[in-house]
Amino acid sequence: MAEGLRERKKRQTRQYISDVATGLFLERGFEAVTVAEIAEAANVSVNTVYNYFPAKEDLFFDRSAGVVDRLARWIRSRDAGESAAGAVLRELRGEVQAVSPRVGLMTGYDRFMRVIHEAPALRSRLWTLQQEVHDNVTAALREETGAADGDPLPDLMAGQICWIHQTVFVTIGREMMAGREPAEVSREVLALIDDIEDLLGERVLEYAVRAQD
Amino acid sequence: MAEGLRERKKRQTRQYISDVATGLFLERGFEAVTVAEIAEAANVSVNTVYNYFPAKEDLFFDRSAGVVDRLARWIRSRDAGESAAGAVLRELRGEVQAVSPRVGLMTGYDRFMRVIHEAPALRSRLWTLQQEVHDNVTAALREETGAADGDPLPDLMAGQICWIHQTVFVTIGREMMAGREPAEVSREVLALIDDIEDLLGERVLEYAVRAQD
DNA sequence: AGAAATTTTGGAGGCGTTGCAAAATTTCAG
DNA sequence: CTGAAATTTTGCAACGCCTCCAAAATTTCT
Numbered sequence: 001m002a003e004g005l006r007e008r009k010k011r012q013t014r015q016y017i018s019d020v021a022t023g024l025f026l027e028r029g030f031e032a033v034t035v036a037e038i039a040e041a042a043n044v045s046v047n048t049v050y051n052y053f054p055a056k057e058d059l060f061f062d063r064s065a066g067v068v069d070r071l072a073r074w075i076r077s078r079d080a081g082e083s084a085a086g087a088v089l090r091e092l093r094g095e096v097q098a099v100s101p102r103v104g105l106m107t108g109y110d111r112f113m114r115v116i117h118e119a120p121a122l123r124s125r126l127w128t129l130q131q132e133v134h135d136n137v138t139a140a141l142r143e144e145t146g147a148a149d150g151d152p153l154p155d156l157m158a159g160q161i162c163w164i165h166q167t168v169f170v171t172i173g174r175e176m177m178a179g180r181e182p183a184e185v186s187r188e189v190l191a192l193i194d195d196i197e198d199l200l201g202e203r204v205l206e207y208a209v210r211a212q213d
Numbered sequence: 214m215a216e217g218l219r220e221r222k223k224r225q226t227r228q229y230i231s232d233v234a235t236g237l238f239l240e241r242g243f244e245a246v247t248v249a250e251i252a253e254a255a256n257v258s259v260n261t262v263y264n265y266f267p268a269k270e271d272l273f274f275d276r277s278a279g280v281v282d283r284l285a286r287w288i289r290s291r292d293a294g295e296s297a298a299g300a301v302l303r304e305l306r307g308e309v310q311a312v313s314p315r316v317g318l319m320t321g322y323d324r325f326m327r328v329i330h331e332a333p334a335l336r337s338r339l340w341t342l343q344q345e346v347h348d349n350v351t352a353a354l355r356e357e358t359g360a361a362d363g364d365p366l367p368d369l370m371a372g373q374i375c376w377i378h379q380t381v382f383v384t385i386g387r388e389m390m391a392g393r394e395p396a397e398v399s400r401e402v403l404a405l406i407d408d409i410e411d412l413l414g415e416r417v418l419e420y421a422v423r424a425q426d
Numbered sequence: 427a428g429a430a431a432t433t434t435t436g437g438a439g440g441c442g443t444t445g446c447a448a449a450a451t452t453t454c455a456g
Numbered sequence: 457c458t459g460a461a462a463t464t465t466t467g468c469a470a471c472g473c474c475t476c477c478a479a480a481a482t483t484t485c486t
Contacts, residue, residue, distance in 0.1 A: 035441080048465055051464075054443095056442070159380055195365055222433095259473095260436080264434075
């Protein structure tokens with residue numbers, strides 16, 4: 001509270017730099033834009049950019065903070081009688097059916113995907129994020145099931161659940177990049193989710209079922 | 214044929230540079246060794262290094278050329294009456310039971326893993342290789358099953374099969390890095406493979422079964 | 427042996443990133 | 457309101473990866 005003006009200005013500056021950078025990236029691609037250009041466009045020195053962001057890639061993924069926890073949140077908030085995988089499938093179906101921008105179903109998402117697709121550094125950073133998602137899911141499953149420390153099951157289940165999530169996202173990204181309409185992709189991905197569910201083993205679909213009441 | 218001496222010398226130089234580099238990496242870590250040092254240690258100019266290897270990471274992964282095709286090869290050579298996943302599980306069990314260095318079950322593999330673990334650039338490159346494995350598996354499954362172009366199943370199945378493979382390798386790497394003995398890890402991973410098989414859906418375990426005779 | 431093809435090398439430079447100390451700005455105390 | 461203290465911003469130099477280019481050195485071919 002005491003620190004008002006300074007903190008506010010910092011958040012403002014940070015946000016502005018990230019916005020300017022993202023704009024340039026979407027316009028000309030990740031590698032074609034230099035950090036020096038970003039700094040200049042944001043009326044700031046190169047060092048200030050690095051004061052806020054550890055690396056160039058972080059300028060692009062600054063928005064995706066909440067995405068890393070989403071899967072774990074879905075699992076923790078599953079319904080009574082519902083398994084972890086069941087909750088994830090339900091939530092995914094909900095987002096996809098609603099043609100939600102949260103899962104990339106929006107016009108303009110192809111631009112976003114293309115920037116990532118063409119920049120190895122960004123793809124690499126995505127994998128890092130995916131790894132964090134996996135760790136979060138494993139931790140959530142461990143807590144929710146009270147599994148023993150040596151139990152390999154939470155990790156295996158996390159692998160399966162992350163695979164569901166990842167497959168859906170990769171497909172959406174691919175189809176949107178191919179120029180398809182969001183509504184069209186939504187229908188197709190709903191069918192894909194059915195295919196995925198048919199593939200999963202019963203043990204996966206029945207893991208970490210929340211007790212009734 | 215006509216080009217004998219030159220070709221031989223090139224392969225020799227390439228191999229020597231890679232060997233020197235790998236030695237330095239194992240000794241001091243990936244990031245602590247500079248390309249200039251490698252060049253000097255190999256009695257060669259920095260530009261010559263880049264004539265042979267597109268990037269620093271390629272100096273480390275030069276040996277792992279055959280690993281990228283292994284899964285697809287296992288699938289293509291599955292027995293009559295055996296599914297793709299079945300063949301992979303069988304081959305994995307064989308390698309693990311034999312405590313084979315091909316799957317990292319050997320003393321000194323922990324050094325190798327540690328170098329990768331500590332270098333983001335190397336982990337990132339590993340993910341790229343994993344992506345290639347996935348693509349190869351998808352292609353193999355498409356050819357072996359004659360699936361239609363729009364069929365999403367080969368890609369989904371490839372995801373499941375690569376997950377098996379990846380889980381086994383990550384576990385071996387983790388346990389070896391923890392200082393465990395190869396024989397001990399072998400036993401543990403055999404149990405893990407059983408757990409994995411129990412998790413898989415029947416559709417996965419029965420996909421791409423090779424016709425009898 | 428000399429011409430042609432190929433490999434190796436040196437040099438210059440761009441880019442991301444870090445470290446450091448000086449300057450500018452903001453906060454706080456009197 | 458003023459000056460000291462804390463913090464942020466900045467400029468500068470430097471390192472390391474990597475690229476481009478043209479000049480040597482080497483190998484192959486005639």
